[in-house]
Amino acid sequence: MESFGARLHRAVSERGPLCVGIDPHPALLARWGLTDDVDGLSRFARTVVDALGDRVAVVKPQSAFFERFGSQGVAVLESTIRQLRDYGSLVLLDVKRGDIGSTVRAYASAYLDPSSSMYVDAVTASPFLGVGSLDPMFELAAEHGGGVFVLALTSNPEGASVQRARGADGRTVAQTVIDEISQLNAGAEPLGSFGLVVGATVGETGCDLSAVNGPLLAPGLGAQGATAADLRVVFGSALPAVLPSYSREVLGAGPDPEALRAAAERAVADCRAVLASS
Numbered sequence: 001m002e003s004f005g006a007r008l009h010r011a012v013s014e015r016g017p018l019c020v021g022i023d024p025h026p027a028l029l030a031r032w033g034l035t036d037d038v039d040g041l042s043r044f045a046r047t048v049v050d051a052l053g054d055r056v057a058v059v060k061p062q063s064a065f066f067e068r069f070g071s072q073g074v075a076v077l078e079s080t081i082r083q084l085r086d087y088g089s090l091v092l093l094d095v096k097r098g099d100i101g102s103t104v105r106a107y108a109s110a111y112l113d114p115s116s117s118m119y120v121d122a123v124t125a126s127p128f129l130g131v132g133s134l135d136p137m138f139e140l141a142a143e144h145g146g147g148v149f150v151l152a153l154t155s156n157p158e159g160a161s162v163q164r165a166r167g168a169d170g171r172t173v174a175q176t177v178i179d180e181i182s183q184l185n186a187g188a189e190p191l192g193s194f195g196l197v198v199g200a201t202v203g204e205t206g207c208d209l210s211a212v213n214g215p216l217l218a219p220g221l222g223a224q225g226a227t228a229a230d231l232r233v234v235f236g237s238a239l240p241a242v243l244p245s246y247s248r249e250v251l252g253a254g255p256d257p258e259a260l261r262a263a264a265e266r267a268v269a270d271c272r273a274v275l276a277s278s
């Protein structure tokens with residue numbers, strides 16, 4: 001199967017550099033006139049999928065907002081994933097999984113094995129039990145053309161005290177993660193399948209992203225305060241690999257499908273202008 005990196009490269013070329021999150025916050029359900037229950041969740045997700053699934057390169061359901069409704073919420077997540085795939089957008093499930101390797105293998109089967117009902121194109125993963133503990137995810141992703149986005153510098157203010165801490169060799173924790181993911185992507189063309197998450201809110205990273213050769217997911221735009229212009233400061237010469245990610249900023253325009261599309265188009269235009277200047 002074609003690699004995730006190659007599929008992502010094509011999707012971004014055809015549809016533009018944008019990832020839109022499906023984050024059905026209770027406040028958004030209320031704003032859309034929906035009930036805070038499984039029916040509201042289902043209507044919300046279906047509206048986003050029908051409005052954006054045929055035009056946005058990557059859609060990123062936030063698993064937490066589905067899981068909070070238990071097994072019925074997970075059933076909605078499964079159908080949302082299927083619908084997105086039918087529309088042709090790549091599905092990045094934001095689950096931030098991480099554990100000892102033998103347990104990570106089970107997470108990998110859940111999300112990256114084509115026979116699973118929750119099979120997606122890529123997942124987010126947490127490296128804080130050691131990047132090597134994620135090997136079963138990397139292996140299954142490589143086998144089935146999937147991708148893994150590993151947290152490096154997260155967009156929340158609490159992340160820096162852990163991620164910018166320095167190890168015995170003088171490198172920050174974030175740089176260690178970056179270096180290990182870079183090794184996995186070495187030689188891949190046109191783009192590696194293993195990405196990093198670097199928040200658009202983090203300012204100058206102090207990190208070397210030049211050898212990553214994989215996608216850089218940038219959440220934190222819009223609702224968390226970062227703007228497209230901030231991408232230049234955070235990513236510098238690594239800008240061409242950035243996949244900007246918006247959730248509430250775009251979702252807040254709903255439930256009118258035309259308004260959702262217009263918000264996504266604005267986001268792509270803002271980001272294109274910055275990415276093209278690199």
Ligand SMILES: O=c1ccn([C@@H]2O[C@H](COP(=O)(O)O)[C@@H](O)[C@H]2O)c(=O)[nH]1
Pocket residue numbers: 021023062094153154155156197198199219220221222223224245246247248249
């Ligand atoms: O560092 C990170 C990693 C992931 N996220 C996730 O992205 C969205 C952001 O939503 P907004 O509404 O655009 O703020 C959300 O699902 C987070 O869990 C992140 O924000 N930062």
